[in-house]
Amino acid sequence: MQTQCPHCHTRFRITETQLNMAEGYVRCGVCKEVFNAH
Template sequence: MSLATRCTACGTIFRVVQDQLRVSEGWVRCGRCAEVFDAREQLFDLDREAPPPWPPAGREHVIDSPAEEAFAPAQPPAPASRVTATALPPAPSPAPPPPATPSRPL
């Protein structure tokens, strides 16, 4: 038996394991949209059943949280002002080494 579920937010179908569902009491996180939902609501056997219809009957997706608005497609950014690079002055050359002193006998 191959179990699968469908994300209630984005409709992605993915496989689940009964032991995972038991440990988490059915709660899973969609790997595509990160929605947390009860996988048992959309659970089906891949070998015997067709996936449940999408979107679920009577449910339309409505933006109801600020997080969803934050991930809505953004407006294209305004053209950036043009920045010109200026060359830096050349680095100073290293100081010459001190002159060698003649060695004197002691």
């Protein structure tokens, strides 16, 4: 699946396992902002 950072609009792939580990929160690798990817 893909998600998009709402801050810098970078798109990247994420797995269901990654989403479930942090209750949907991920950190963008480009701008370092944390957001809910659900």
